[in-house]
Amino acid sequence: MSVGIVVDERRGDGGVLFTLRGEIVHGTVEPLTGVLTRVPADAGSVTLDMAGVTYMDSAGLAFLRAVDDFQRRTGIPVRTVHWSGRPRRVLEFTALDDDGAPAPGPSAAAREREELARQLEEEVEQLRQALVSRPLIDRATGVLMAAEVCTAEEAWGILRETSQRANVKLRLVARAVVRSVDGPPPEEPVLSALRFALLRHRRT
Template sequence: MRTAESNPLIIECRTDDTGRALLAARGELVHGCTAILARALAELPAGTRRVEVDMSGVDFMDTAGRRFLDLLRDYGERHMIPVAAVNWRGQPRDFWELCREVEQLRRAMATRPVIDQARGILMATQACTSEQAWNILREASQLSNTKLRTVAATVTASAENASSPVPEPVHQALRTAIARVRG
């Protein structure tokens, strides 16, 4: 695990006569870096009309980097001035890819119980294996052009409440998928 002691963040500031403040960040964007940025922003002279943070000296960024960028954005909104983080060397691409992956995993974990319930319902009602139930859900999703978690929620809702209608495209796709599994 990296810490701020590995290569602590340093922000040097200079301003020009147009009211632009250029903050040069060097080091690692890790826990504690938002306090360093907050101090640098608080020390900007009155009349600052634009803030640019040069990120070319940043050699590592973890999730604290997002808080750093949020703080910069909030400063701009609060002072009604444009702000920008410029001269990235690939750090945010890697970081944002990781954020997207984490979000996808969170969604998968949230939808997993309903998919497992639907598999159990299909296993019980269609006398099929767990793998066959998975294939039914997957194929019904593809045939109806409906997200798998939505198909699973529909199967679960219809089992819990017989009066819960299954949308026709999903119903037809489920029948087709079940027929194929039964072969």
């Protein structure tokens, strides 16, 4: 199915919205760009909604060049929105932004990949910290079980409450508890939070 104009309406702000559906391939560019001749000379802007465009090959670049020529010739700004799938990847591979102009920096898709990579790196770091912290937390749990004659679940609850009340990472609370066995007691605010958590446990 070739690209067709589905909606052509003047918006309240004087702009024109074209909604496109189908494929941008050889033979569709000329009639597609021809619809721009229907734009009133006094239009404030043109928006091309690309959500329904399911496929675009190199012919799409000719379409974008025609759109750019239209902007330069008429002075009417044209926006393309809602790129997705293969058409968006074509933009990415050709280093164009969502409006089909040369991107001044990384494309939107590239920025999305960078953000996903950053999130994955954070998750990996969190998992690494968890693996490193687990033995320490288990030792602290054992210390509290022996000192308070409580279950592992109760000892875990004391550590977690201490961490939350002191606003200190759980592994740092665990380290302070383990060190207190043969060394000085935990420093503030961990000490106060730990005392409060222990008192609550002893009252239950």
